Structure formats: C-alpha cells, structure tokens
Amino acid sequence: MTNSFFTKEQHWIEKWNQFHITHNRGSHLQLSHWLDSYSSYGFSYEIFVVEEDGEILGGFGAVIAHFLFFKFYIVSNGPVLKVDDEEQLNNLVQKVKDRAKEIGCCYAHVNLPFFLSDSVASSHGYNSVLPLKALNDASKGIKFKFVYTPDGLNWVDFNKFETDDDFLESLRTNVRRDIRASQRKGLEFKMITDENGLKEVYDFFKFNADTSGYPIRSWSDFNKTILKLMAECKTVFMAVYLNGVIKGSIMLVWGGNFYTYMLGASSKEKPDLLTGEFLQWEAIKYSRSIKADGYNISLGGSTGVLNFKSKFVTNKELFQNGQHYWVFKPFMFKIYLYLDTFFRKNKKKVSVVLKYLNKLKP
Known part of the structure; x- marks a missing residue:
C-alpha cells in the first residue's frame, strides 16, 4: 500500500537521504543536511515522502523561506519519483502548491528535472516533458533566487x-x-x-x-x-x-x-x-x-570560469520546461518584487540581517 506524508522523523530523514544518495534522480540539493543549512538565515524545511512497504518511491524537500511578512515555498530540484508515473508526479506537484497555500506562502516554485530524450544525462531526470495538469495555472521560470535552484547539469560523460x-x-x-x-x-x-x-x-x-x-x-x-x-x-x-x-x-x-x-x-x-x-x-x-557514469562540473560562473569548465568536454544539459512558479498573494508578491532589486544588490547585507533576526527568535 502506498502512503504519503510530511515528516521530520529521523528514521524517514535517513531513508530520504539514502534515496537521494543512491537513486539516479536524486539530488544533493534535496538532502536534509542541505535543506537545513538555510536555517542560519531563519528559514525552515520539510520533507514530503511517498513510500510503499517502507521503501521511498519519491517526494520532495522544501525550503520555507521567511523574511519579515513574506513566506516562500521552494522545491529546488523536484519533486522526483523512482519511476515514470505521470499521475503520481502530478499529485506531488499539486501537493507542493496546496501545501504552500495552506501555510500562508505568497509564492512557491518547483524545478522538475526534465531532459530531452537524447540527453546524455537523461537517466538522472525525466527524459520527456510530461504534461502535468497541476502546472496549468503556473508561470514558467522562477522569481525567488535566495534558495539556489539549478538550471540543469554541466555534464562530463564517462560512458x-x-x-x-x-x-x-x-x-x-x-x-x-x-x-x-x-x-x-x-x-x-x-x-x-x-x-x-x-x-x-x-x-x-x-x-x-x-x-x-x-x-x-x-x-x-x-x-x-x-x-x-x-x-x-x-x-x-x-x-x-x-x-x-x-x-x-x-x-x-x-x-x-x-x-x-x-x-x-x-x-x-x-x-x-x-x-x-x-x-x-x-x-x-x-x-x-x-x-x-559522469560528473557535474556545474553551470554558471564568469566567462573565464565557463571557458575553464568547457575544457573537460562538457554537455550543458538544461532542464526543459521544468521551472514553474505560483503567486498566491499578488499584492504582497508585488511588494517583494519591488524590494527584490535591493535584496539582490545587497545580498550579503541581507543575509547578515536575516541571521541577526534569526538570533532574536525565542
């Protein structure tokens, strides 16, 4: 019997980490340790697990970013499932949306690892773009950049x-x-x-x-x-x-x-x-x-860094139509977008403020 639930129990967190360490669709960005690293800014996280007979089939880990009266729900690499199951994946994306609204977030995004079918890294994501109904009311792309969300892999293929x-x-x-x-x-x-x-x-x-x-x-x-x-x-x-x-x-x-x-x-x-x-x-x-079967030398960097990485015969395997977001509180989100230019230009100062505010929490 298949069950699904949010959890912070150590037993399930260990299983979740093992899933992402050992399964091809796993991501280090979904490890509990990585999700929890944002706690230094006062952010929190939660994990939603789909399991059957004690074995994890998939799910998602979400960072819940808090700042002043803003709250954001971020799934930086997922949701993911072990097998291609359009209905179950659709249910997981819907769960992200429902959960974000339930806890009062003004915004949420997902980053589904969809690759083209001929991608050399396709085994590490979904090798086709699935038409998910839960995305019908979503906008393409992402608007919240304070939790790292990758665009894909810079893949060095060993095969x-x-x-x-x-x-x-x-x-x-x-x-x-x-x-x-x-x-x-x-x-x-x-x-x-x-x-x-x-x-x-x-x-x-x-x-x-x-x-x-x-x-x-x-x-x-x-x-x-x-x-x-x-x-x-x-x-x-x-x-x-x-x-x-x-x-x-x-x-x-x-x-x-x-x-x-x-x-x-x-x-x-x-x-x-x-x-x-x-x-x-x-x-x-x-x-x-x-x-x-390969190595992700990672995307991004200055022109010099990008030229250096290209020395190692890389394939830029970008996620195809995988980044989507929802805005649940348009007026509040407009205020955030207005402030976002300042936040980005002063990211270091903002992080100091977030850490200070976190220390003031009881």
Whole structure:
C-alpha cells in the first residue's frame, strides 16, 4: 500500500537521504543536511515522502523561506519519483502548491528535472516533458533566487571511455598538456577529512570569494552542514599544497549517483601552477573510480570560469520546461518584487540581517 506524508522523523530523514544518495534522480540539493543549512538565515524545511512497504518511491524537500511578512515555498530540484508515473508526479506537484497555500506562502516554485530524450544525462531526470495538469495555472521560470535552484547539469560523460587514459586522450591537446604540466609542478595532493583541514580549505574558498567579489557563506554558518555531509553523504574535499601552503582546493557533493562540483579556489601564481586543471582531473578520476557514469562540473560562473569548465568536454544539459512558479498573494508578491532589486544588490547585507533576526527568535 502506498502512503504519503510530511515528516521530520529521523528514521524517514535517513531513508530520504539514502534515496537521494543512491537513486539516479536524486539530488544533493534535496538532502536534509542541505535543506537545513538555510536555517542560519531563519528559514525552515520539510520533507514530503511517498513510500510503499517502507521503501521511498519519491517526494520532495522544501525550503520555507521567511523574511519579515513574506513566506516562500521552494522545491529546488523536484519533486522526483523512482519511476515514470505521470499521475503520481502530478499529485506531488499539486501537493507542493496546496501545501504552500495552506501555510500562508505568497509564492512557491518547483524545478522538475526534465531532459530531452537524447540527453546524455537523461537517466538522472525525466527524459520527456510530461504534461502535468497541476502546472496549468503556473508561470514558467522562477522569481525567488535566495534558495539556489539549478538550471540543469554541466555534464562530463564517462560512458564512452573504458580507461582514464582514453578519457584524457579525448581532451584537446592544450588541455592534456596543461593537466600533465600541472603534475610536474611539485604539488602535494590531499583528500581532506579532519575538521581543522576542512576549516583551512573552506577559509581558502571564502578568501577567494571575497577577493573575487562573490558571496559564499562563512565557515561558522556552514560548518555543521559540511561535517554532516562529510560523515553521511560522501562529500569530498580535495586540496593541493606547495611547500606546505595551500594553493588550490575543490568541494564535491554527492547526489543522484554522481558528484557535483560545488566550490573551488586557486591562488594566483606566476608561473601558473595549473591547480584548477590538476584538481578537476583528480575529481574526474575519482568519480570514474567509484563507477559514476559522469560528473557535474556545474553551470554558471564568469566567462573565464565557463571557458575553464568547457575544457573537460562538457554537455550543458538544461532542464526543459521544468521551472514553474505560483503567486498566491499578488499584492504582497508585488511588494517583494519591488524590494527584490535591493535584496539582490545587497545580498550579503541581507543575509547578515536575516541571521541577526534569526538570533532574536525565542
């Protein structure tokens, strides 16, 4: 018998996390640890599970974003089901809409992983665009950007290559040259597992982000999430050192049976140490060693970052007609849109205010 319910019980949360770790349609963005990481801003989360005989068939995890008198309901990657079942998926999307209205949200959105049928990453989503009735009154796209919602995958496909050398030979000549040159720089490679090492690596990310002009959360805001992801969800930190000084690092998060490149940083050196090439090649080799069918080097970034990622023969697998939103309180949402320009320009200041307001809660 199939049952469905909202839950925060540890038993079901553990099952939910395992579902997203081991099932191809899973996503690290739906792990309870990731959803809970937004609690530093005063946001909350909940999980809706569809199960049969104790086995999870699908569901969704939602971040409930609170700010002043605004409330938003965000499903950043889903809902998802193990099997293609148009009726059940429609019911899940309807549940998102109904739940958001029930708890007084002014807005909700879903991000369904619909891929084209010939997508090389289609096994990690739905490989056709299903006509869901629950979306009939929704608008396309998303309007709330304070909970990360991806546009798809930047997929490095492994299926055509039997060995690492086969994959390496598929890269352009200059990319192969840079990877091999990076291995002659005398860099010491480490997989970081202890808390002190993780803090050093994350502080390196933060310094790089601050100097490059983009925001990431501080170690104090994110360390509990990182430690839980490390302990329970196969998250990996890689770093390279020269003469004992950190020169480059990356963070990979597991979900859907593949790794996603989440954060990275490199020191500016002359001559260039090529730490980015070194670490991404290590990420690819590691992903291949554990039999993943690909690697998500992630979408987005500056022109330079996008050019760097393209070196690794990526396929931009965008979700097809998967992002939809509803507005339940139009007047209130118009006020939010009016303020949104300020929020986006001052995202760092807004996050500080949110954290301060969260500390004032009884």
